[in-house]
Amino acid sequence: MTLTEKLLARGTGKDKVSAGDNVWVNVDVLMTHDVCGPGTIGVFKREFGEDAKVWDRDRIVIIPDHYIFTKDSKSNRNVDILREFVKEQDITYFYDVIDDPEGSWKFDPSQGLMNRQYGSHYAGVCHAALPQKGHTRPGEVLLGTDSHTCMAGAFNQFATGIGNTDAGFVMGTGKILLKVPETMHFRLEGKLQPGVMAKDVILHCIGEVGFDGATYRAMQFDGEGASNLSMDDRMTITNMAIEAGGKNGIFEFDAKTEEIVNQRTKLNNTRSSYEPVERDADEDFVYDTVVDLDKLEPTVACHPDPGNRKLAKEMDMQLDRAYIGSCTGGKTSDFLDFAHVVRGKSVKIDTFGVPATPEIVRDLQSTYWGGKTVWDVLKDAGVQMTENAGCSACLGGPVDTFGRMNAPMKCISATNRNFPGRMGHKESQVFLASPATVAASALTGKVTDPREFVS
Numbered sequence: 001m002t003l004t005e006k007l008l009a010r011g012t013g014k015d016k017v018s019a020g021d022n023v024w025v026n027v028d029v030l031m032t033h034d035v036c037g038p039g040t041i042g043v044f045k046r047e048f049g050e051d052a053k054v055w056d057r058d059r060i061v062i063i064p065d066h067y068i069f070t071k072d073s074k075s076n077r078n079v080d081i082l083r084e085f086v087k088e089q090d091i092t093y094f095y096d097v098i099d100d101p102e103g104s105w106k107f108d109p110s111q112g113l114m115n116r117q118y119g120s121h122y123a124g125v126c127h128a129a130l131p132q133k134g135h136t137r138p139g140e141v142l143l144g145t146d147s148h149t150c151m152a153g154a155f156n157q158f159a160t161g162i163g164n165t166d167a168g169f170v171m172g173t174g175k176i177l178l179k180v181p182e183t184m185h186f187r188l189e190g191k192l193q194p195g196v197m198a199k200d201v202i203l204h205c206i207g208e209v210g211f212d213g214a215t216y217r218a219m220q221f222d223g224e225g226a227s228n229l230s231m232d233d234r235m236t237i238t239n240m241a242i243e244a245g246g247k248n249g250i251f252e253f254d255a256k257t258e259e260i261v262n263q264r265t266k267l268n269n270t271r272s273s274y275e276p277v278e279r280d281a282d283e284d285f286v287y288d289t290v291v292d293l294d295k296l297e298p299t300v301a302c303h304p305d306p307g308n309r310k311l312a313k314e315m316d317m318q319l320d321r322a323y324i325g326s327c328t329g330g331k332t333s334d335f336l337d338f339a340h341v342v343r344g345k346s347v348k349i350d351t352f353g354v355p356a357t358p359e360i361v362r363d364l365q366s367t368y369w370g371g372k373t374v375w376d377v378l379k380d381a382g383v384q385m386t387e388n389a390g391c392s393a394c395l396g397g398p399v400d401t402f403g404r405m406n407a408p409m410k411c412i413s414a415t416n417r418n419f420p421g422r423m424g425h426k427e428s429q430v431f432l433a434s435p436a437t438v439a440a441s442a443l444t445g446k447v448t449d450p451r452e453f454v455s
Contacts, residue, residue: 005019012024020182027170027175029060029141031062031142035078037064037078065124068388079096114386134261134271142158145164150238184286189225192229196293196436201291205237217287219241219244240416243417303430322351323423325393329438338353339374348443354393394416403423406424412431413430413432414438416432434450
């Protein structure tokens with residue numbers, strides 16, 4: 001069996017499953033957020049009753065993160081709906097925007113978009129927050145009401161996005177009916193060269209198979225090259241499995257996985273026991289390829305879809321905006337690579353920086369390079385940095401969302417999706433690239449290969 005098949009077999013309690021089987025799977029963790037949470041709650045109450053209780057209050061994680069820092073009253077109300085449900089169900093893991101469990105959330109635009117407006121429990125973007133808060137354990141099944149839930153596959157678990165109806169059913173039963181996906185195999189060899197990042201790996205892979213080439217398939221990444229990648233790198237890669245249509249992305253378990261999982265479960269006092277799955281000798285793949293990391297170059301996914309791949313060095317296109325952030329490109333390591341490129345220089349176009357979680361904000365504000373914090377290195381280069389960690393303009397959002405494109409423009413972004421209208425105006429164009437490529441492009445005002453700035 002492949003890694004995904006072994007995970008689903010464990011979830012069903014069977015010794016073996018095969019691609020194409022329809023199986024009932026026991027869910028270990030269900031995550032929902034402010035966009036889909038109210039709808040999921042509505043389905044749950046409609047189908048199970050107004051007084052029904054969730055299947056396990058310790059296995060549901062609720063993380064408001066999408067439309068938070070906006071004066072839009074309906075968006076603010078969504079957070080309050082989550083809070084009311086958490087109180088009613090006594091759910092253990094709720095990462096509220098405010099500290100008062102009896103309060104209500106209201107964004108204050110008079111304080112501006114740059115300064116912190118959240119309490120001590122707020123966790124930021126759900127996909128980055130889940131591992132930080134100790135909810136991604138190898139060998140488990142994690143479902144979320146968000147297509148990029150597949151990011152957690154970096155931790156050797158089956159993780160995928162589901163809709164509100166399925167989530168409402170899981171909320172009441174702890175089970176889901178799934179078809180076991182076929183597995184596509186991407187064997188990674190070698191090491192990434194200077195100026196080349198994990199984002200270039202997944203953009204290369206999506207370019208190879210197309211933005212629908214992995215539809216309802218698992219994308220398994222392994223090999224020597226995979227072991228050379230950091231956990232942040234692996235998270236970037238599995239996050240964008242969905243951009244090829246994938247059901248999930250998955251990496252093997254190793255010492256790097258073990259270290260961060262043990263650290264985070266201990267730090268957050270979450271469940272610490274887990275059992276990873278290992279590769280079999282007789283895996284059956286529907287697609288098999290080798291990716292030589294040594295030979296990859298900075299890559300850009302051009303408008304209008306993630307599979308429209310070009311090399312950065314082959315492009316000479318003027319840009320209006322640059323953006324670094326989101327679950328895919330807003331991690332601490334992403335900002336460090338970005339900062340190395342722009343340090344001591346000045347950006348030529350409007351450039352927005354949105355850390356994925358409050359912890360990342362603290363990392364950047366407390367890490368010093370030669371007497372100056374990384375946060376200040378970025379600000380001095382002209383990057384507009386906000387302390388309000390979250391999804392921000394990655395998903396467009398209300399018109400007052402930080403970094404949103406409210407007019408037709410061309411933006412190079414470290415985010416994960418670039419279909420028309422994704423980051424705002426329906427006629428805007430988004431070009432996906434690594435943080436290093438976004439940084440280099442921000443300095444020149446056009447799509448630029450970061451190797452011009454990285455030795």
